[in-house]
Amino acid sequence: MQHPQLVTAFSEPILARDRLLTAFRHRIENVPSRGSSFFIHLSELCPVACEHCMYSSDLERKSDKTALSKRELEGAIRFISESESQKLNITGGGEPFLKLSSILRLLETVEVPRIEIVTAGHWAMTPKRTARIMGQLDAARSRNPGNPELMLRLSIDRYHLNAPRPVRIDYYGNVLRCWAETGPGFSVGLRSIQPDMGIADRMIADEVGAVVQKVDDWNRLLVLPDGKTVPVTFNVFRRSGKALNLTEDHKGATKTLREYYGPFETKPGNLSLATAVNDAIRGEYAASTGLAVTLNSDGTFWIFCGTAPDRKLLLGKQSFAEAVAYFFEDPITHLLVDEGVWALSDLIMDLAPKTHAAALAKNDSASLVDDLLGPDDVRFAVTLTAAHDLVVRGRATVDPEHSLAGILSDPAADLAAMCRDVILERGSTP
Structure with missing residues (x-):
């Protein structure tokens, strides 16, 4: 049986991801400083x-x-x-x-x-x-x-x-x-x-x-x-x-x-x-x-193979330390920095096999993360999965008022499987 609040969140994955990022608080003190x-x-x-x-x-x-x-x-x-x-x-x-x-x-x-x-x-x-x-x-x-x-x-x-x-x-x-x-x-x-x-x-x-x-x-x-x-x-x-x-x-x-x-x-x-x-x-x-x-030549910048495509910044608005802090407000950055691109690749292969196959077929590390995280619902699913992992390991918290706070703090919840079921039911991701 699908979690009703999870299904509701996936109906607007861009908005749901934004709300989750606002509610997410990581506890990692050794964020890279250089x-x-x-x-x-x-x-x-x-x-x-x-x-x-x-x-x-x-x-x-x-x-x-x-x-x-x-x-x-x-x-x-x-x-x-x-x-x-x-x-x-x-x-x-x-x-x-x-x-x-x-x-x-x-x-x-x-x-x-x-x-x-x-x-x-x-x-x-x-x-x-x-x-x-x-x-x-x-x-x-x-x-x-x-x-x-x-x-x-x-x-x-x-x-x-x-x-x-x-x-x-x-x-x-x-x-x-x-x-x-x-x-x-x-x-x-x-x-x-x-x-x-x-x-x-x-x-x-x-x-x-x-x-x-x-x-x-x-x-x-x-x-x-x-x-x-x-x-x-x-x-x-x-x-x-x-x-x-x-x-x-x-x-x-x-x-x-x-x-x-x-x-x-x-x-x-x-x-x-x-x-x-x-x-x-x-x-x-x-x-x-x-x-x-x-x-990039247009002034945008990001962590190479470490930033979701909707999380890039524009030069001149933040110091280096402020930019790093912003990037690490996203659970996806923690996943890519701590566990690497193959961890993301394997997760997408489970969530959306066709998206995974198309991204890997390019054989290009420069576009790999953007391609894997291109579909809005997949990007939201990875955000949920990465946040859940950090929360249950005591490395992050989610505001208790957030609609998915309970499931994100449940060690027994298989977020990847739950998200996959919702994505398959929606049928929106190629």
């Missing part, structure tokens, strides 16, 4: 327009706001420095080098020990231009009082090489040759997709006269003629964004997210990307007591 990896997306545009782009990025505007203003960038710099993050990742959304001045400003001012810039490399079309831009990067980094470690990381695969505005193999060669010849105070790395292992690395090796050495199943090393080395990492193929429209089938040529992230689990089945220090180019995702944060 950052781990901080991802900043400087632009949603990209001149290369790869056919597999997870962001569907090209030079067409998809929103009213494609990049941070100068004023917002300064606010972002203060926010990143305030977070005391261990690493800044300048990446995602589009091509960051469309905002070269923003990159340089970050390099010379932000207070983090390590910085990584991910780029398609289209800007390296001539040796002269390559040397000029790499010199600018080195000079900006050297002006930073904190002397951060810097890596320039280029994406190389069949899609970049065959894009509408392709990144030719000699562009990559320009970067590696310039780096080897000028010896700037930063390192260079390459990243690719698993289906192109043995292809992309071989092509660039031939271009610069390097030797390819195997490191492990995901990483290779280019040994340049002078003995300098350049790491190459291969990631799973992501079937999100533009890749959803591709006709070729990569399912047999790429591993799954679970296989890729398996070595980085803190314990079997526990993967908290919300607290990881992202260092895939070196083959590791180090566990951290801090939080990984993503700041």
Whole structure:
């Protein structure tokens, strides 16, 4: 028999979730107070327009706001420095080098020990231009009082090489040759997709006269003629964004997210990307007591793989500590930080199998949480389940006046099963 008040709550899941968040009080004192990896997306545009782009990025505007203003960038710099993050990742959304001045400003001012810039490399079309831009990067980094470690990381695969505005193999060669010849105070790395292992690395090796050495199943090393080395990492193929429209089938040529992230689990089945220090180019995702944060080019930010899609914030309205406190007012954040994305995945597989299958099929960690929690009733069900777990373990309370306070504090209640029954009865979730 279904709980009548639970059925009533599911009739308006968005409103019911809001009311529950207002009534929820966690008792955890050791909420993270600093950052781990901080991802900043400087632009949603990209001149290369790869056919597999997870962001569907090209030079067409998809929103009213494609990049941070100068004023917002300064606010972002203060926010990143305030977070005391261990690493800044300048990446995602589009091509960051469309905002070269923003990159340089970050390099010379932000207070983090390590910085990584991910780029398609289209800007390296001539040796002269390559040397000029790499010199600018080195000079900006050297002006930073904190002397951060810097890596320039280029994406190389069949899609970049065959894009509408392709990144030719000699562009990559320009970067590696310039780096080897000028010896700037930063390192260079390459990243690719698993289906192109043995292809992309071989092509660039031939271009610069390097030797390819195997490191492990995901990483290779280019040994340049002078003995300098350049790491190459291969990631799973992501079937999100533009890749959803591709006709070729990569399912047999790429591993799954679970296989890729398996070595980085803190314990079997526990993967908290919300607290990881992202260092895939070196083959590791180090566990951290801090939080990984993503700041998008429209000014919104959230905990990476740690925030429900309706819980994102806008830069400039909160301090880092205030933002973290807001995120942790949601039981879902506790679930994702403490137990990880696979715990959420397994719960959704039980609650809404089709939603789970569609999310996992994308093979994309960046969209995984949003896709799993996309349906309103599923998101409310996860909120209830996570809140119940925290309450019965004495780590949270719910205001006794709340209509579901009794069931949320009942150790014998199987909230996941009860929510699944209501969702199935409603038949609203695909």
